[in-house]
Amino acid sequence: MVNPSQANYQPPKNHLPLKQVLIFGGLLVTLSMGIRHGFGLFNLPITSANGWDRETFALTIALQNLAWGAIQPITGAIADRFGAFKIMVGGALMYALGLVGMALSTEVLNFTLAGGLLIGLAQTATTYSIVFGVLGRNVSAEKRVWAMGIAAAAGSFGQFLMIPIEQGLISGFGAQDALLILALMATLMLPAAFMLREKNFSHNQKLGEQTLKQALHEAFGNPSFRLLTLGYFVCGFQVVFIAVHLAPYLKDMSTLYPAVGSPMVATTALALIGLFNVVGTYYSGVIAQTIPKKFLLSGIYLTRSVVIAAFILLPITPMTTYIFAAFMGFLWLSTVPLTNGIVAQIFGVKYLTTLSGLVFFSHQLGSFCGAFFGGYLFDKTGSYQIVWFIAIVLGIFAGLVNLPIREQAIARSALA
Numbered sequence: 261m262v263n264p265s266q267a268n269y270q271p272p273k274n275h276l277p278l279k280q281v282l283i284f285g286g287l288l289v290t291l292s293m294g295i296r297h298g299f300g301l302f303n304l305p306i307t308s309a310n311g312w313d314r315e316t317f318a319l320t321i322a323l324q325n326l327a328w329g330a331i332q333p334i335t336g337a338i339a340d341r342f343g344a345f346k347i348m349v350g351g352a353l354m355y356a357l358g359l360v361g362m363a364l365s366t367e368v369l370n371f372t373l374a375g376g377l378l379i380g381l382a383q384t385a386t387t388y389s390i391v392f393g394v395l396g397r398n399v400s401a402e403k404r405v406w407a408m409g410i411a412a413a414a415g416s417f418g419q420f421l422m423i424p425i426e427q428g429l430i431s432g433f434g435a436q437d438a439l440l441i442l443a444l445m446a447t448l449m450l451p452a453a454f455m456l457r458e459k460n461f462s463h464n465q466k467l468g469e470q471t472l473k474q475a476l477h478e479a480f481g482n483p484s485f486r487l488l489t490l491g492y493f494v495c496g497f498q499v500v501f502i503a504v505h506l507a508p509y510l511k512d513m514s515t516l517y518p519a520v521g522s523p524m525v526a527t528t529a530l531a532l533i534g535l536f537n538v539v540g541t542y543y544s545g546v547i548a549q550t551i552p553k554k555f556l557l558s559g560i561y562l563t564r565s566v567v568i569a570a571f572i573l574l575p576i577t578p579m580t581t582y583i584f585a586a587f588m589g590f591l592w593l594s595t596v597p598l599t600n601g602i603v604a605q606i607f608g609v610k611y612l613t614t615l616s617g618l619v620f621f622s623h624q625l626g627s628f629c630g631a632f633f634g635g636y637l638f639d640k641t642g643s644y645q646i647v648w649f650i651a652i653v654l655g656i657f658a659g660l661v662n663l664p665i666r667e668q669a670i671a672r673s674a675l676a
Contacts, residue, residue, distance in 0.1 A: 410545065
């Protein structure tokens with residue numbers, strides 16, 4: 261039989277309405293992605309208040325991303341088998357508890373467990389992979405990548421929205437109380453999860469009798485899946501390094517360029533990343549309907565390298581920082597609907613959450629490296645320049661490895 265994929269999949273009769281999935285899926289990722297996007301703003305206040313070095317904070321965020329990536333395939337497999345509703349509810353509660361733990365922790369271990377492990381687990385249940393699984397099951401094939409682009413754009417809007425909110429909370433209440441207020445906001449993910457509940461969820465849904473073991477064997481044996489996974493590592497490295505370390509980098513560079521030392525410059529830059537991310541993620545989903553997604557991915561990674569190189573080579577001013585943020589924002593998460601769309605197109609939607617989670621694990625390995633080595637190499641060398649250079653080289657590498665990907669759906673013989 262032919263894999264139910266981009267060409268012929270239709271959702272079941274009892275599917276959720278498209279508008280409902282987009283609105284409440286968008287709300288869920290708006291909160292989950294928006295809150296985490298502002299963690300870099302807490303770097304200097306928390307490390308200064310507790311007498312920690314930057315490597316300590318960076319390690320917590322790195323572990324958060326590693327836990328998120330390592331557990332995502334497991335969370336995805338559970339959601340594919342039993343439905344996403346209970347997973348999302350548990351994730352929302354863990355997110356709130358993790359933020360409370362970060363606020364109340366004065367010991368490194370407690371802070372790392374709350375901000376690293378607990379929030380990392382929460383993100384496996386409240387971010388793109390879970391929402392895209394719901395979308396894949398409830399949206400027709402011809403609208404799938406477009407719908408993923410809408411959901412990714414919602415997460416991007418959350419990043420834009422939450423940056424000034426989080427900076428305002430830090431300025432007005434201090435870092436500790438700001439985290440407690442964010443914990444209350446995280447509970448708003450609970451009603452969104454209830455609105456995404458798939459009634460009478462069926463695991464098979466006429467998607468064939470392929471087992472999870474067969475799906476995993478098929479994916480790991482597919483060269484395009486492996487290439488896609490390699491490229492996604494680079495995405496994670498670049499975006500998390502910038503999200504966590506851009507604010508400290510600008511503060512350091514203020515010795516040469518005093519105008520960029522104001523916290524408002526970093527806040528504005530991170531907000532611009534979120535704002536332009538809305539446009540980039542939406543249009544990546546739109547354009548992917550007309551040209552091969554692998555070419556878009558390759559172009560995104562190569563352009564990122566050019567933008568990063570220009571930023572670190574030119575004199576740094578508030579304006580060049582904002583231009584850098586706008587370009588990076590446009591390219592920020594535009595890889596997400598494309599990558600997940602390719603997975604769905606090649607392998608179908610029955611195990612979409614699981615397979616997307618496996619690809620995402622590579623992304624989070626990159627995120628771990630970007631966050632941790634950013635702090636580690638800074639503490640060793642007193643500079644971020646080596647890490648910026650690594651980000652440029654990796655972008656070129658990712659641009660090249662995406663080109664050989666074959667996006668055609670797999671034609672399967674009858675399964676045992």
